[in-house]
Amino acid sequence: MKAETRVAPCLVPRLVEVRRNVLKQNDVIARVLREQFRTAGVLAVSLVSSPGSGKTAFLEKTLTLLHSRYKVAALVGDLATENDAARLARSHAPVRQIITGTVCHLEVAMVQNALKGRELNQLDFLFIENVGNLVCPSSYDLGEELRFVLLSVTEGEDKPLKYPTIFHSADVAIITKSDLAAAVEFDEATTRRNIQAVRPGMEVFKLSSKTGEGMTEFLEFLKRHRTRPTAASV
């Protein structure tokens, strides 16, 4: 009779190739959403900046100026409070607040959720204001067509060098609070040089949400990026 042979379980660790993008789930939804925006003819843009650089004031001004001729909407992310949505409602554009709780950035699922029930083809422009943070939002694609990074003249010329990742991830830089430039001796040339160092060729706008300086050029830029007829005129 033959002795029964038993194979011992393999206990030697082995290396298994996986190759998976950690943020794949986010990226997949972002791609789907971007395609939906394009098909619907809505230009979706997101805004990132540090807290207090004037995202909400800028957005309020932009929504107010666009509202008469275009269908605009906004989503605003904050850790807590609905203050920003209340401020933006003064522009008469539909605004939805996304409360992130303890999360320091927006993820695309939050955007997708906040857009539920909204007819995208009824919109010309959608603005997504991220949580005030120059670090974490850089990792998350929100499905936006363009990402704007804002920095105010009061923040210091070296902000792009201190946060190169988020500046690099953006498509356009917007220098806000230009009405305060002289008071804080803002060095515009150095700021522009630093922006170009981390993102060569990036378009830069300098404006004031308070006085309206530079807003015309910025709005022209936005309109140029919309290639379809306006939803408002349909």
Add this chain to the structure above:
Amino acid sequence: MHELSIAMSIVEMAQEEAERRGSVQVHAVQLRLGQLSGVVKQALLSSYEMACATTLLEGSQLLIEEVPVEVFCPKCELPRLVTSIQWFCCPECGTPTPTVLHGKELEVVALEMTE
């Protein structure tokens, strides 16, 4: 600080892969982390330990391979490693370039496991 949520995604992903392969223990996770991923290595390492607690990955190691930023130089027509992420230009000829070929990775490449 979003490293904890990233660490939890890594653990979840590794656990899923390990279970699918009938693994009993994961000893290490190999990760490629780009310099432009927006994730801080040290913060990720400490978050990882927390995220592993009471999972199949408890006690495992996160092995991070940092991926430098490689750009494409339009003048040299070659891939080049930037010398600093504060200066996106070709280190050889100085031509500025925004075209990034590598450096945004945040990818689990392999798992070291016992079956």
